[in-house]
Amino acid sequence: MNYVTNRSSSKFFLIAALIISSVLVFILTAPNVAFATGNTYYFSTTGSDSNNGFSPAAPKQNISTALTLMNAGNTILFKRGDAWYNASLNLTNKAGTAADPITIGAYGTGPKPVIAGMYKLDTGWANVPGTNRWQKSINGSTTLDAYRVFVNGVPKQRVSSASDVDQLHEWAVAGGIVYVNTGSSTIPPTNVEVIAYYLPEAVVMQNTHHVTIKDIDFRGGSYGRVIWVKAPSSHLTFDNLIVQRAVQGGIQIGNSGTNPDDTSYVSHITITNSLIDKVWLPQENDTVVTTGDGLFIHHAVDGAVIRGNKILNWGHSGISLTNYKTNLPGVKHVIVEQNDISAGTSGYMHGLDMDGYSGKTTNNIIRRNYIHDYTTTNHVLGSSNKIYGNIITGATGTVLPNHSFQPWGLDMYPWQAISGDNNTWMEAKNSWIINNTIAETDQYAIYLGDNPGSPSANKVENNVIANNIMYEYGLSPQGQVGLNVHPQVTGTAFVHNNNFWDPVVQTGDTNGKVARYKNYSGSPPDFSLNYDAAQLNSVCSSSCSGNVQINPLFVDPANRDYRLQSSSSATMKTGALSYHSDMDRGYSDFFGTPFAISGGSIGAIQYPGVSTTNLSAGIAPTFSSSASDPPPSKLTNGNTASTDYVTVGNPDQLVYAQIDLGALKDISQIKMWHFYTDGRTYKDVVVQLSRTSDFSSYVTTVFNNDKDNSSGQGYGSDDEYAESVNGKTLTFAPVTARYARFWLKGNSVNTNSNFVELQVFGTDPIAKLVSQYRDITYSAAGVNDAFPSKLSNGNLSSSDWVDVGTGAVHAVMDLGSTITLKQITMWHYFNDSRQYHDVIVQISNDADFSSYTNVFNNDTNNSAGQGIGTDAEYTETSNGKTITFSPLSGRYVRFWLNGNTVNTSNYMVELEVYGY
Known part of the structure; x- marks a missing residue:
């Protein structure tokens, strides 16, 4: 391996060489070397637009000025800790290029900069005499209405009139005046945020291309959403954002279809590592019909990656992928x-x-998600979709009136649109629900239904339900069954090698009923007509087989650790059917372990798969305040006795303990103990994971019971709990992080913060396929390759090649956001065992590759102008060429070729990049 890093100094050397020799001009610049042309501008609320903005010491100030500078190649950075209210980034008609994108981000230390479509009412509040109510006009208005109000980040419930604001959680508006209650007639509110009528979105995009936005906290916006991306737009990245405090939706992307002839669409979207949180008060459920999607991907989107986000508190769905416009692309x-x-x-x-x-x-493709503690079913309709490796748990039926009661795991149950194009039905066909674990549902784990009014062309058919574990499903109107295939489903449903187990029903009765398959049980239903697994295999033997009902013996189902263990049955561990020929190249389990080609496991997690360990054992924490904890630390010594505690800080002080794991890890579980002998509850229990020691970037909050945001870490949606000898176990989707931070602020008995034991469980990061459906550009003109590119579509046939030109040419893959990369596998045309020349692979965070690292280079004479390589040429085969290297951070990967031993052509077949 030729492992060489080329930085900006190399660029200056090349420029000097150009002046010295015209010969070197030809050699060193071929082909198409591009350099960034833009500038970096800094903005702060304390800056001035008369400054040049070229350094943090001389920042500019206003959003309006920033918008004028958001041009190709430029980077706009907002200062951390600053906030711009009544603001909007209107990026309509803004366009970068593949080599010179527009980048919007943050600089400095502290919390992310805030850009808010909200009014902030901090001072000038007047007390309503004789009450604890306070009043202030919205921006001096006497007529303006408002949708939502937050006080110190805590949402409030709207009531009908000012006189009704007699509780801390209430607010009202009348005649442009906002009323809130502080519980005091002498202490006015501070940090009051108001989403008023007529405000624009915090971000608006249309005809916007090649823009990256990262490290910003977006809030408020319009009635409909915080961020709105309209067609046509493309190559947009949203990374490490906070999108919060919304009226309805979070991020809306697509084509609203208001013009019947408009078939434009949005493409190449990346949404990663972000918190997308409506921020919702329980009392608000009592006064409204809940609405809004965290991510609303609708009507006209082709090509997007939604990865590693935390999405919660929305009123309709966390993520919506939907089309109900017949004239739009889908x-x-x-x-x-x-x-x-x-x-x-x-x-x-x-x-x-x-x-x-x-x-x-x-x-x-819906894979490796953790969908939990929700109130209504997950729709998985459409066609030719793949749903695998997901853990879906905790479906509790809503108690709200005027909302659908469907507490299921997954469903394929088409309906007729009530908006969009009337009299048109949704479809559900030709899809795979494979290797998922579905648990703790109030009713069915999986429900397939249809409607007699739907057209025959849209019937529910040819769907595969296989290798799933359906566990702890509840009593439904059709009995306590994990699977319900309704009699109105006339198409074939293939049901193979699933396991059904409900601990209550089947304890001592392994022949309990587990499924319905098109068998009507009457009214009232006759539960005796339902099937056990053997009967299911028998009654639909042409499409049902291998289904069982076996206790899976999960590691810890009470705490949602759904891994199999050595005592699990062989059927569970090795009894899955192989679907590799139907699945995509990223077919892997919940943790990222590839599913076995044969003898794989049933459920979302392969056995043996990952083996999580206590990564924090023996590591001495650091503390925000004074603590007496000489080595070896009491908090990581394995002793969970309540007497083995450490008091951190002073009474009634917000404190934290922080653990550095030494390197990035995939963390999926936390166990923590605080002093518990008297069953106390602790306040402001917040647990966060981060890739940076100051918790300024890539922070995931996995637990937060701070209901008044007194910790400053956001309004928490988790409940306080009584401490016990068992501690508190948190299970969540794997988070790649190095640092864990544990907050406390006193308890129900006294004001002390007493930690006993902190355990962080996980594994070394597992590199997963991150190149699928990614965009690829070429140095040569006229390359015949459309989206989805042949080079990232998973087809490894040598005949599925792309001719990328002759001479020294390259293809550049944009992964959408920065990823830690570890492995690359590439295929070139291989039918005649040729060898390619000047095979070079480079990784960069810069679109123009002004700085890059070579991870492979077999160009021994520098004919490609990328440096002399030391790697050997190799014979192309159907196995491709795999390159492994020490973890590297990068967003762009460049692949070079320069002819081969048979001819001068450069035929690329597939390019796979793995990272975390």
């Missing part, structure tokens, strides 16, 4: 992976809502 080639999705405190929420008209919502 939602296609979207990958939804590694997201943590929950309802939080919302009284009604689907985790996932995927549906669409015939041929419109198709070729999407």
